[in-house]
Amino acid sequence: MDLTPQDLTPPLSPEKLLAALRDSDQPGQRARDFLEEGQARLDAAFDKAPIEALVHGRADLVDRVLVAAWSLFGLDDFQDVALVAVGGYGRGELHPHSDVDLMVLFRATPTQDACSALEGFVAFLWDIGLEIGHSVRTLDECETLAGQDITVATNIMEARTLAGDDRVREDLAVRTGPDRMWPTDRFFAAKWEEQTARHRKFNDTEYNLEPDIKNAPGGLRDVQMIAWVAKRHFGGDSLEALVDAGFITRVEFDAVTRCLDYLWRVRWQLHSLTGRNENRLLFDHQRQLAERLGHRDSNANLAVELFMKEFYRAALALSVLNDMLLQLFDEAILRAGEPEQVRPLNRRFQVRNNYLEMSAPDTFRKHPSALLEAFVLMAQNPDLKGIRAATVRELIHCRRLIDDDFRNDPANTGLFMQLLRSPHALFTQLRRMKRYGILGKYLPEFGRIIGMMQYDLFHIYTVDAHTLLVLKNMRRLRYENMRDEFPVACEVYYRLPKPELLYVAGLYHDIAKGRGGDHSELGADDAIAFCQRHGLTSWDAKLCAWLVRNHLTMSVTAQRKDISDPDVVHEFARTVGDLVHLDYLYVLTVADINATNPALWNSWRASLMRQLYMETKRALRRGLNNPQDKQDWIDETRDEALKLLAERDHDIKAIEALWANIGDEYFLRETPWDIAWHTEALLERTNDRDPLVLIRESETSPGNLEGGSQIFIYTPDTRNLFAATVNAIDSLGLTIMDARIITSADGFSLDTYIVLDENGTPIGDDWPRIEHIRKTLTETLKEPEHFGNTVSRRMPRRNKHFDVPTQVTISNDIVNDRTVVDVQTLDRPGLLAHIGRIFVQFELLVQNARIATLGEKAEDVFFITDLDGQPVSDPELCERLRDTLIRELDDRSKNDTLSVTL
Numbered sequence: 001m002d003l004t005p006q007d008l009t010p011p012l013s014p015e016k017l018l019a020a021l022r023d024s025d026q027p028g029q030r031a032r033d034f035l036e037e038g039q040a041r042l043d044a045a046f047d048k049a050p051i052e053a054l055v056h057g058r059a060d061l062v063d064r065v066l067v068a069a070w071s072l073f074g075l076d077d078f079q080d081v082a083l084v085a086v087g088g089y090g091r092g093e094l095h096p097h098s099d100v101d102l103m104v105l106f107r108a109t110p111t112q113d114a115c116s117a118l119e120g121f122v123a124f125l126w127d128i129g130l131e132i133g134h135s136v137r138t139l140d141e142c143e144t145l146a147g148q149d150i151t152v153a154t155n156i157m158e159a160r161t162l163a164g165d166d167r168v169r170e171d172l173a174v175r176t177g178p179d180r181m182w183p184t185d186r187f188f189a190a191k192w193e194e195q196t197a198r199h200r201k202f203n204d205t206e207y208n209l210e211p212d213i214k215n216a217p218g219g220l221r222d223v224q225m226i227a228w229v230a231k232r233h234f235g236g237d238s239l240e241a242l243v244d245a246g247f248i249t250r251v252e253f254d255a256v257t258r259c260l261d262y263l264w265r266v267r268w269q270l271h272s273l274t275g276r277n278e279n280r281l282l283f284d285h286q287r288q289l290a291e292r293l294g295h296r297d298s299n300a301n302l303a304v305e306l307f308m309k310e311f312y313r314a315a316l317a318l319s320v321l322n323d324m325l326l327q328l329f330d331e332a333i334l335r336a337g338e339p340e341q342v343r344p345l346n347r348r349f350q351v352r353n354n355y356l357e358m359s360a361p362d363t364f365r366k367h368p369s370a371l372l373e374a375f376v377l378m379a380q381n382p383d384l385k386g387i388r389a390a391t392v393r394e395l396i397h398c399r400r401l402i403d404d405d406f407r408n409d410p411a412n413t414g415l416f417m418q419l420l421r422s423p424h425a426l427f428t429q430l431r432r433m434k435r436y437g438i439l440g441k442y443l444p445e446f447g448r449i450i451g452m453m454q455y456d457l458f459h460i461y462t463v464d465a466h467t468l469l470v471l472k473n474m475r476r477l478r479y480e481n482m483r484d485e486f487p488v489a490c491e492v493y494y495r496l497p498k499p500e501l502l503y504v505a506g507l508y509h510d511i512a513k514g515r516g517g518d519h520s521e522l523g524a525d526d527a528i529a530f531c532q533r534h535g536l537t538s539w540d541a542k543l544c545a546w547l548v549r550n551h552l553t554m555s556v557t558a559q560r561k562d563i564s565d566p567d568v569v570h571e572f573a574r575t576v577g578d579l580v581h582l583d584y585l586y587v588l589t590v591a592d593i594n595a596t597n598p599a600l601w602n603s604w605r606a607s608l609m610r611q612l613y614m615e616t617k618r619a620l621r622r623g624l625n626n627p628q629d630k631q632d633w634i635d636e637t638r639d640e641a642l643k644l645l646a647e648r649d650h651d652i653k654a655i656e657a658l659w660a661n662i663g664d665e666y667f668l669r670e671t672p673w674d675i676a677w678h679t680e681a682l683l684e685r686t687n688d689r690d691p692l693v694l695i696r697e698s699e700t701s702p703g704n705l706e707g708g709s710q711i712f713i714y715t716p717d718t719r720n721l722f723a724a725t726v727n728a729i730d731s732l733g734l735t736i737m738d739a740r741i742i743t744s745a746d747g748f749s750l751d752t753y754i755v756l757d758e759n760g761t762p763i764g765d766d767w768p769r770i771e772h773i774r775k776t777l778t779e780t781l782k783e784p785e786h787f788g789n790t791v792s793r794r795m796p797r798r799n800k801h802f803d804v805p806t807q808v809t810i811s812n813d814i815v816n817d818r819t820v821v822d823v824q825t826l827d828r829p830g831l832l833a834h835i836g837r838i839f840v841q842f843e844l845l846v847q848n849a850r851i852a853t854l855g856e857k858a859e860d861v862f863f864i865t866d867l868d869g870q871p872v873s874d875p876e877l878c879e880r881l882r883d884t885l886i887r888e889l890d891d892r893s894k895n896d897t898l899s900v901t902l
Contacts, residue, residue, distance in 0.1 A: 218315030
């Protein structure tokens with residue numbers, strides 16, 4: 001037997017509750033106990049009662065208290081007044097901590113006695129813990145406000161009388177009806193504009209990292225939007241009225257109901273968990289909600305990822321239905337009576353008022369290939385505004401026709417390849433195909449990643465959204481206006497012999513995520529199967545599979561290895577093999593990084609990718625069997641720097657004397673232009689006691705591809721120098737992207753830090769700020785042994801909710817005579833300074849560092865030596881260093897800040 005709302009709440013009628021309140025010495029406490037008992041019963045029934053019964057049960061519970069309180073304060077003694085529920089409460093829908101929206105409606109201006117009684121009533125409601133939103137208005141006031149404000153008019157549509165004279169509310173309904181104000185066309189246009197503005201606040205996507213259940217696209221408001229228009233246009237009291245009116249099908253109604261029930265279940269548990277009217281699925285709550293809703297970790301996915309995938313899929317389904325139904329309303333309400341222009345496009349499709357539609361109702365059933373053809377036609381005719389709602393409805397209904405026979409039909413594989421080769425709107429059509437469920441049916445492997453999220457701050461999009469954004473970024477490289485932002489990528493894109501192979505690699509590069517195992521290897525297998533099914537050549541298939549298998553190789557090499565080292569470049573060139581593979585991989589990598597997280601692509605990462613591309617291109621032209629000799633590299637750099645300085649009339653002997661104490665490593669890792677800049681400043685230096693601090697934009701160096709601000713420091717070397725420097729830079733609000741630490745033979749340190757500001761951009765020409773940075777660093781480095789506490793900025797809220805166990809890998813770089821310490825841990829303020837302190841404790845020197853922050857995770861690589869400049873060869877020392885880093889960083893990650901004193 002189905003449970004009713006009354007079955008789930010305490011068996012006490014408003015009349016009996018009123019008597020209990022009157023008999024109690026503490027009526028407020030008695031009412032509060034009644035609400036708490038009722039809510040406890042509702043919560044206990046969560047796993048066995050329909051969510052609809054719980055939501056209406058909560059409203060029924062509050063109804064009884066309000067009706068009893070209305071009488072308790074004598075308000076039922078007054079004439080021509082009604083207590084009216086509005087908004088969601090007016091629909092009889094309440095979650096545990098939803099606002100209780102009330103309107104006290106008077107036919108005329110209330111008396112002083114009525115106002116006094118009303119004040120006591122409202123104070124009582126607040127006292128017993130109800131979050132009420134209330135207004136006190138006369139009929140005339142309501143009518144005026146409703147005519148001016150669509151939100152007020154909408155609330156009145158959903159009003160129901162709780163106590164008092166219902167005739168007052170009925171009169172208001174007549175005064176504010178569609179024949180008096182907000183006729184259906186104006187009402188619909190205003191509500192649609194309202195929804196558009198609301199969606200824009202959430203970037204027009206269902207896939208926000210911390211989605212709003214109520215207001216974001218695919219949220220509860222989208223369901224209510226349909227219901228409001230239906231009520232205004234058809235006069236129905238529920239969504240089901242649209243079925244009776246023939247406006248939606250029973251299948252669509254059932255789909256909306258299932259999604260609505262699911263969102264209600266999530267919202268109910270979110271309110272219960274937070275104890276407040278919370279509608280945002282913050283990281284603070286996602287893991288606990290996943291557990292409450294029955295999700296468990298699997299070998300391939302976390303419970304929270306499974307939960308969010310289910311949520312995103314429900315939101316997407318609601319959003320698609322909302323789009324389709326609003327377009328139907330648009331045709332039936334706003335465009336009713338407009339002259340129609342219809343022209344045939346081919347035997348299966350025609351264009352009606354610039355929208356594509358099927359020529360006959362059974363087009364897709366008779367010609368299943370038309371399910372793909374529709375999107376090809378849209379791509380070939382970019383002037384079309386979209387697909388008509390009735391055709392979308394039939395597309396969704398007929399997608400069940402896509403089976404293995406359909407997928408293997410050469411006519412269909414040919415259509416899909418035709419779409420990939422289309423010059424226009426590829427991303428738009430693939431996105432449409434995904435939203436309507438066609439892409440996931442045609443490529444089942446893609447269907448499995450729809451709505452899949454990764455529980456971190458690095459991947460801010462679901463896998464399917466990220467994948468399509470990768471293709472969008474690839475397509476953007478065709479446009480001339482992108483050349484300023486992506487000069488090399490745009491040039492390379494136009495050299496690709498078959499861009500469609502790039503798109504296939506983009507489609508498949510992450511398609512195996514969530515399966516367990518290496519997604520690059522599994523995705524490569526899927527890519528080969530796709531190419532074979534779609535008639536691509538063996539060479540094409542191997543290229544696509546290679547790109548998928550190696551799609552992370554370039555970014556890992558650029559960001560985690562020392563690409564100023566010719567050996568690193570040569571090793572990468574051997575992996576790539578030829579210029580064609582390098583070109584495809586470079587464009588894929590640029591598109592991939594930009595589609596992962598907008599904050600991830602900054603001038604520094606862009607420069608790393610360009611530098612690796614250019615150096616690899618040179619290595620390939622030189623020949624893989626003819627790698628560049630390091631000494632040749634060093635000699636070329638010295639000669640070029642010397643030439644630049646000679647042109648500025650500097651004394652060659654003084655330059656040679658200065659350089660005599662600087663080792664070859666400096667000339668290997670710095671550019672000629674920067675060496676000339678450093679040398680000129682050192683030659684002109686008059687104060688030998690203070691550290692030399694130079695700051696400028698990397699872009700000012702001709703031929704230098706670095707995309708950040710350089711800070712060069714020349715000062716006596718000390719054990720604490722790295723820790724003191726990074727602490728000072730961190731305190732200045734700068735982010736270190738790269739560190740090059742070089743010690744001269746006479747005991748001076750020549751350090752270069754590449755930094756970005758808090759916006760991920762170079763410092764610029766803000767000279768007062770540059771002077772402040774210079775002064776701060778100079779003062780700090782005068783006494784690096786005594787620098788103060790590290791910065792005490794609090795850890796960002798989002799970061800606190802991630803468990804990132806510290807991982808440390810220590811290995812020796814035999815070729816370059818140094819030890820590599822790879823640290824992956826939770827990012828937080830003061831992290832680099834703390835790691836630097838640990839190196840000091842172990843009497844280790846930092847020679848180089850690659851700094852990368854990926855969401856909540858820091859992935860930093862340090863190149864270190866002992867005090868004699870030798871690699872750390874003692875295995876026991878390495879083990880103690882590793883254990884200390886893990887222990888201290890994991891202990892510190894439990895706190896908001898790091899505080900270090902040396």
